[in-house]
Amino acid sequence: MxxxxxxxxxxxQDVIDKFWETHIGKKASKIAKPPSVLPKNVLTxxxxxxxxxxxxxxxxVTESYDIAVKECEIKIRQIVAECRRTNTKYCDPHFDLDDMxxxxxxLSGKQDPAPPPVPNQAVILEVTQKVVSSGQQIAWGNVQPDQAAQEASSSSGPACAKRVGAIFEDPKFHVKKDVHVKDLRxxxxxxxxFIASLGSLCVEERFSHLVERICPPQLRDEKVGVYGFVFHRDGEWVSEIIDDKLYLSAPDYDDCDDSRRAVWDSAHCRLDPEVSRKLYRKTFQTGSDAxxxxSCAHPQETWVPLLEKAFAKAHGDFEAIAGGWPGEGVEDLTGGITTEIVSADILDRDQLWTESFLNVNKEFLFGAGTRHYGSSSEDPVGGRQGIQDGHAYSVLRAVEYKGERLxxxxxxWGDTEWNGRWSDGSKEWTAEALKELDxxxxxxxxxxxxYESFLERFVEIWRARLFTEDWNVSQHWTTIQVPWSGDYNDTEFEFVITESTTTVIVLSQxxxxxxxxxxxxxxxDLAFRLHVAGESEYIVRGYSSGERSAxxxxxxEPGTYRVLLQIEAFRRPWRPKIEDVVKENWLDRRDKLIRIGLSYDLAHAKGKVEEAVMPKKIEKETEKKSEEKKPNAPPPPPVHEDDSDDEDEDxxxxxxxxxxxxxxxxxxxxxxxxxKVIRNDAEEVTAETKPGLDVDDPEKDATKLVPAETVVPTAASAEAGKEVELTLQPKPQPV
Incomplete structure (x- = not known):
């Protein structure tokens, strides 16, 4: 037998090859695109x-803004007319604060396991935004200590929502003509x-128009209770409309738990019950402190909480605006572009001071952030001198006073200040200094x-350039597939300019x-290289600045330029897949899924403008395969349920x-x-057309150690005369 x-x-090697084939596969010839969330008929x-x-x-740069304001103004007029006809205040059906x-x-998916812990000691010395004690990116989003304690004592967050007229005795959108940074809390x-970014906009009176641009006076009717705001999103200005309900920390008297109401009643038992109830409301539910x-610092001013609410609505909910980068906040509020500066990487601090900080509130706005310290405990000995960890600040002014850079x-937060040199009440202050610095x-x-203390305490600085009316912008969206290797992408951008000019180049997701x-x-993580078209040496590299852009x-000078994309992708398997979130929320949170799904689909539609265009080589191959298809070819084997793609695959x-x-x-x-977009067919990319390694890439030197190959004609081909057959042979190596 x-x-x-x-x-x-x-x-x-077989195992490794099989692994890569399964997980990476061959480079797809078809342009990839993200999934659509909503059913096609619903979206249509x-x-x-x-x-x-x-x-x-x-x-x-002003054209998109003007369009957004005009469209919002038309909507506001229609809402006001309707409310006056029906004698009702405006109630926003799309963002009703009573629906907490x-x-x-x-939106969320099924409960997923938390990311694996990262040892603290491995990252304490890092000072860039990319690494913190939890292994995640820093997102500046601290709350005030008293507010944090309040949150800890009440797991429900805000207690109730009331209209502006019920919270403020004499509400005013702006108490003074010009807004000031002191207004914000x-x-x-x-x-x-976000609050730090907003604070950067209202330092100088001559820049108060930056806040007015976000909430123009023609976009509100305070009596009707309708307010319109405009924000910058993905290269365009968009408008958002809200009613005048705001969240309060304290519940209504009747909604207090028994113990809290008992304490109040016991302390005010001699008062008439109706008087006691009114006093409760005045104490806990009246003014900015409620x-x-x-909130605004003034007890009757409303523009800050209403603007924050509109910003939250634009993003879907309040959770969406927790944690972020001050530089990106300035971009959202001004349409400017932010460059990230890591304090430890500054080459010339004098140059940064002269060319950048002395132009604060002129050409640039500035924000800054501190790192997360290795310990999450308080600062009992005061070594941090009042500077909070993982927190964002606004830079308001820069001056040179008697040889000192300040x-x-x-x-x-509106409190908790630096207590080192030149802090309030320090010995450096004189009557003359107070007067000179106002x-x-x-x-x-x-x-x-x-200045030197600032650079030591703040690990990152955001410099936002503001664009005036004499700037123009061009933009092109597309969709790419990011390879596992993080190599330069086969898709490139090309742009042409006809005059010498200062340019700001932004690669965004x-x-x-x-x-x-x-x-x-x-x-x-986005980065790029800028080349003159046809030249191998690059002019400049653009690096990631925050989460969105490089x-x-x-x-x-006038000419044609190529932008080579180097984008790295990082998979977080503990996060829910998009399809899991859809399945988890389609019944219980239908309205929310429709709203956020629509926002997702419309945003991603920008990248689908070229989906009907097929590269010529791919088109020819598709036609060829179709012609070669044999009519008698055996049918594909049946796919069993166990063999199908597992939706819940790890x-x-x-x-x-x-x-x-x-x-x-x-x-x-x-x-x-x-x-325009240049799509290089992956199979046609050769050593001559493939982008070279960056000059500081360690692999660039390593490639020099690989024996090169030389082209040697064979004897037979040499005899043939003109048509010489070339074969590859190893280059001789020295003994």
Whole structure:
């Protein structure tokens, strides 16, 4: 009886090759695209033919803003007319604060395991945004200590929502003509990054128009209770409309738990019950101090909490705006572009002071952030000198006074200040200095500190360039597949400028904050190289600045330029997949899923403008395969249920699939660029056309150690004369 031969044992190389084939596979010839969340018929009914456009060609930076304001103004007029006809205040049906689950909580999937812990000691010395004690990116979002304690004592967050007229005795959107940074106070929301960004806009009177641009007077009717705001999203200005309900920290008297009401009643038992109830409301539910989230310092002013509410609604809920980068907040509020500066990497501190900080509130706005310290405990000995960890601040002024470089800084909490040199009441202050610097001591969260101390305490600085009317912007969105290797992508951008100009080049991904819960399992880190078309040496590199963009600013001559994309993807298998979130919420949170799903689908539609265009090589191959298909070919084997794609496949074992919608924006001073997408067929990319390694990539030197190959003609081919057959042989090596 013959014995079946033993199958050959797999070698280590066989196992590795099989692993890569399963998880990475061959490079796909088809352009990848992210999934759509909503059913196609639902999306069509809601949007029709009004899908967003992914291409903007050379228009003034103010054009999109003007369109958004005009459209919002028309909506506001219609709402006001309707409310006056029906004698009712405006009630926002799309963001009703009484529905706390909708307004406070983002979409979520099934409970997933937490990310693996990272030892603290391995990261304590890191000072960049990329590494913190938890192994995650820093997101500046601290709340005030008293607010944090309040949150800990009440797991329900805000207690109730009331209209502005019920909270304030004499409410005013603006108490004074010009807003001031002292007006702002952060609340229980962890959005210090946003409040710090807002504070940067209202330092100088000549810049008060920056706040007015966000909430123009024609976009509100305080009596009707309707307010319109505009924010910058993904290269365009968008509007948002809200009613005047705000969250309070204290519940109504009748909704208090028995113990709390008993304490109040016991302390006020001699009062008439009706008087006692009114006193309770005046004590806990009246004025700015009663608000749960952000507020104005003035007890009757309302613009800060209403603006924060509109910002939360624009992103879907209050959870969506917890934690972030001050630089990105400034971009959202101004349409400017932020460059990230790591304090430890500054080459020339004098140059940074002269060219950047002395232009604060002129060409630039500044924010700064501290790192998360290795210990989460309080600072009992005061070694941190009042500077909070993992927190965002605004930079308000920069001056040179008697040979000393000083910065005025704002803590969005409205208190807790620096207590080192030049702090309030320190020995450095004289009557002359107070007069010269126009400063008054007070616990308002505003303080002065030396430039060198600032650079030591703040690990990251955000410099936001503001664009005036003589700047133009061009933009082009597309969709790419990000390879596991993080290599330069086969897709490139090309742009042309016809005049010498200062350019700001921005490579961006979509702002995932607008579709929380639907961001999927991949994070992306963006970078690029700028080349003159046809040249191998690059002009400048753009690095990631925050989560959304990579930025470079450079003066360019007329010509054609290529932007090579280097994008790394990181899979977080503990996060829910998009399809899991859809399945988890389609019944219980239908309205929320429709709202956030629509935001997701419309944003990703920008990257689908070229999906009908097929590369010529792929098109020919598709036609060829179709012709070669044999009619008598056996049918494919049946797919059993166990063999089908497992929707619940573990994230670590799932094949790599990282589609990304990206855009290139080019800002030009007094001229405009034209942009197009260049898709290189992966099979046609050769050593000559493939982007080389960066000059500082360690692998660039390693490749020099690999023996090169030389081209040697064979004897037979040499005799043939002109037609010489070339074969590859190893280059001789020295003995």
């Amino acid at each position: 013959s014995v079946a031969p033993t199958p050959p044992k797999l070698t280590s 009914q809601m949007v029709g033919n009004n899908m967003p456009q992914g291409i903007v060609t050379g228009r003034p 689950e909708y307004c406070l909580a983002a 952060q609340g229980a929301e962890g959005d210090c990054w 608000l749960h989230f952000a 910065l005025m800084v704002k803590n969005p 400063f008054t001591f007070g616990n308002e969260g505003i303080f002065w500190m030396p 979509l702002d995932g904050r607008y579709f929380g819960g639907l961001t999927g399992q991949y994070d992306f 930025v470079a600013e450079v003066d360019l 994230g670590d074992d799932a094949p790599w699939n990282a589609p990304l919608v990206v855009s290139l924006r080019v800002f030009c001073h007094k001229t405009a660029a034209t942009i």
